[in-house]
Amino acid sequence: MRARRGALLLLLGLPGLAAAAQPPAATAWRRMRLALVDLDYSGTLVLRQGSDLQTLAIEHRAGSPDRDLLTSLDGRALQITRRGTRVQWTLAGAPPLRLDPGHLHTLLPLVPDVPLAALHPSYTLTLRPGERIATRATEQLRVRPRDGYRYGYRLWLDRANGLPLRVQLTLDGRPLPEEFRFVALRVGAQADLTALDGAAPATAAPLAARLSAQPAQWRVINAPPGFHVRVCVGDGTSGSEHLVLSDGIASVSVYVQRGPVQLPQGAGVRGALSFVSETHDGERVTVLGDVPVPTVQRIADSVALAAGH
Numbered sequence: 678m679r680a681r682r683g684a685l686l687l688l689l690g691l692p693g694l695a696a697a698a699q700p701p702a703a704t705a706w707r708r709m710r711l712a713l714v715d716l717d718y719s720g721t722l723v724l725r726q727g728s729d730l731q732t733l734a735i736e737h738r739a740g741s742p743d744r745d746l747l748t749s750l751d752g753r754a755l756q757i758t759r760r761g762t763r764v765q766w767t768l769a770g771a772p773p774l775r776l777d778p779g780h781l782h783t784l785l786p787l788v789p790d791v792p793l794a795a796l797h798p799s800y801t802l803t804l805r806p807g808e809r810i811a812t813r814a815t816e817q818l819r820v821r822p823r824d825g826y827r828y829g830y831r832l833w834l835d836r837a838n839g840l841p842l843r844v845q846l847t848l849d850g851r852p853l854p855e856e857f858r859f860v861a862l863r864v865g866a867q868a869d870l871t872a873l874d875g876a877a878p879a880t881a882a883p884l885a886a887r888l889s890a891q892p893a894q895w896r897v898i899n900a901p902p903g904f905h906v907r908v909c910v911g912d913g914t915s916g917s918e919h920l921v922l923s924d925g926i927a928s929v930s931v932y933v934q935r936g937p938v939q940l941p942q943g944a945g946v947r948g949a950l951s952f953v954s955e956t957h958d959g960e961r962v963t964v965l966g967d968v969p970v971p972t973v974q975r976i977a978d979s980v981a982l983a984a985g986h
Contacts, residue, residue: 702802708839720862727948736873795925826901929966
């Protein structure tokens with residue numbers, strides 16, 4: 678009996694037991710987020726958005742801060758660089774544009790890179806066997822929404838290191854024509870980071886948003902569960918404002934413009950992007966985001982003037 682008890686105590690003290698005791702899906706999520714920052718890698722990926730296909734090259738170097746370079750390989754030449762949370766877009770024939778969003782930690786498209794705690798109110802996680810992608814074995818992490826107001830995700834994670842090799846959006850459990858997947862990948866010492874190391878540092882001045890010093894003139898009185906206003910941008914005088922709502926993963930933009938606006942009204946979907954534009958007492962309300970149509974419609978119907986305006 679004493680020997681068995683000693684063996685049990687030894688097992689309890691083994692390194693990594695705390696991680697093993699966590700739900701496997703939660704452990705996979707945390708491992709993915711670490712891989713996005715801590716892993717050197719380079720590769721080629723295909724991005725599908727509706728009927729459009731685009732081939733991209735990506736390079737990532739770990740560090741403090743870590744850095745990314747995303748380059749289009751077909752169509753109009755586009756290069757996006759990231760250093761920490763600073764992002765610069767360089768499009769052929771146009772001046773560079775720098776953004777400082779403050780929360781972007783990867784240039785891999787469609788990856789929901791948020792802390793695990795941000796998922797629990799609105800999503801559930803499950804882990805299952807995956808398929809081979811770019812010659813690498815994977816496990817599939819499914820992110821399922823708890824209601825119909827947001828998309829789900831399927832992520833194929835590299836079994837060796839946790840890096841997402843394919844990400845696909847879903848609606849009601851069905852795949853949408855919105856995904857990316859690696860077709861070639863090099864990791865660690867094999868990664869080719871020549872273009873990233875030779876990329877010029879950011880030279881563009883940051884895009885200056887006019888942040889209103891006044892309280893928001895517009896509010897959303899009946900947002901879908903979990904969605905909250907995170908950003909309010911406006912000039913504080915004309916009544917035009919841009920609100921951004923998010924549930925931690927999905928983001929929705931709300932544009933309110935006073936006076937005549939020469940834009941068509943209606944609702945629609947383009948790939949994963951849903952949008953609605955309508956008039957409320959002379960103000961044009963336009964709502965769009967990578968969410969289902971009922972989400973943008975409910976938000977549009979809920980926009981109202983704040984008290985005192």
